[in-house]
Amino acid sequence: GENVEQHPSTLSVQEGDSAVIKCTYSDSASNYFPWYKQELGKRPQLIIDIRSNVGEKKDQRIAVTLNKTAKHFSLHITETQPEDSAVYFCAASGRNRLAFGKGNQVVVIP
Amino acid sequence: NAGVTQTPKFQVLKTGQSMTLQCAQDMNHNSMYWYRQDPGMGLRLIYYSASEGTTDKGEVPNGYNVSRLNKREFSLRLESAAPSQTSVYFCASSEPRLAGGYNEQFFGPGTRLTVL
Numbered sequence: 001g002e003n004v005e006q007h008p009s010t011l012s013v014q015e016g017d018s019a020v021i022k023c024t025y026s027d028s029a030s031n032y033f034p035w036y037k038q039e040l041g042k043r044p045q046l047i048i049d050i051r052s053n054v055g056e057k058k059d060q061r062i063a064v065t066l067n068k069t070a071k072h073f074s075l076h077i078t079e080t081q082p083e084d085s086a087v088y089f090c091a092a093s094g095r096n097r098l099a100f101g102k103g104n105q106v107v108v109i110p
Numbered sequence: 111n112a113g114v115t116q117t118p119k120f121q122v123l124k125t126g127q128s129m130t131l132q133c134a135q136d137m138n139h140n141s142m143y144w145y146r147q148d149p150g151m152g153l154r155l156i157y158y159s160a161s162e163g164t165t166d167k168g169e170v171p172n173g174y175n176v177s178r179l180n181k182r183e184f185s186l187r188l189e190s191a192a193p194s195q196t197s198v199y200f201c202a203s204s205e206p207r208l209a210g211g212y213n214e215q216f217f218g219p220g221t222r223l224t225v226l
Contacts, residue, residue: 043220044200046214049214051211098212103150
């Protein structure tokens with residue numbers, strides 16, 4: 001089945017700097033790649049997603065890029081703010097399920 | 111709209127006890143899912159229901175059963191709880207794309223379960 005890996009596990013950035021999280025996936029048939037944000041004690045919530053027919057998607061300070069050849073996709077957060085501190089999960093569509101990565105802790109230092 | 115709701119929010123069980131976690135959604139979604147979340151392990155799929163009347167095993171189904179009671183409700187049952195089932199359980203729902211494939215999954219608030 002689909003296997004998704006996320007790197008790095010923890011990322012600390014100064015407020016105002018950019019944060020980049022990269023995920024790799026194993027199944028070349030995967031065609032949907034969402035990113036979820038989970039604040040401490042809260043439920044995961046979708047922040048952006050991309051489908052395999054698109055190489056990049058932006059929503060204000062957040063962007064996702066997809067490289068199908070290399071089978072990796074990345075989340076880019078620009079002008080980071082303290083409220084961006086959270087755990088971020090990437091996922092990829094497998095045969096019958098979404099396969100989630102193990103998550104990245106992002107800490108924005110004021 | 112309440113979205114996806116789960117009960118209870120917290121539960122403590124003794125080894126061998128049974129319980130049912132309840133989940134309901136009011137978004138008229140066809141697909142529903144149960145995940146468990148353990149530290150450093152991400153979200154792992156336990157069972158899912160692609161549509162009313164169907165259920166299928168996910169990545170970690172052992173020790174669990176599910177019931178898709180109707181389109182709105184999807185319950186998860188632990189027949190004989192074990193300490194290894196201590197976790198946070200999330201229910202989610204989504205509406206598959208007409209042409210096949212995935213759309214956003216909406217998550218419930220979670221149930222924090224401790225098995226002693």
